[in-house]
Structure formats: C-alpha cells, structure tokens
Amino acid sequence: KLAGALPLGEGISGTCAESRRGLLVADYPSWPKAHPAYIAIGIRTAIAQPLLIRGQLLGVITMSRTESDAPPFEPKDLDILQRFASQ
DSSP, X not given: XXXXXXXXXXXXXXXXXXXXXXXXXXXXXXXTTOOHHHHHTTOOEEEEEEEEXXXXXXXXXXXXXXXXXXXXXXXXXXHHHHHHHTO
C-alpha cells in the first residue's frame, strides 16, 4: 500500500500538479512517466485533476482502475472529474 504525495512531475498526480491541468492516461504501465510502485500494484488506467482555488494548488484528485479487463478512462470521464474538482 502506498501513502504520501509524489514530487512534482512524478507519476500521474505529480505530473498533473506540475502542469495544473487534468490528465488522462489510458495505458498507465506503458506511459513514460508511470511510477514503478503504481505499476507494481496493478494500475491499468488513471485520470487526475488538480484542485485549484484562485490559482493556488491545493492537491490532486485521482482515479484509477486495476482490473485486467477494466476499460480505459475516456475524455468524458476526465470532464466529469473536472466538474467535481471545481466544486
């Protein structure tokens, strides 16, 4: 089990935080910025969205799927996560 935040630019949450933009990774294990620990626990697909207030980064919300037959996230999923994060 993993705990703690990744540094800026590392993994999906760190990359999302650094760019301050939503991020969709359909095939996480083959993504060049994939974090080895998350590959090891079976992350297959993931999305992330920064949590911003007046331009200040408060954190990142992520969702991932580990099931071998899980469908990859799609742009519409990222849009929904963005709407949730903007609340």
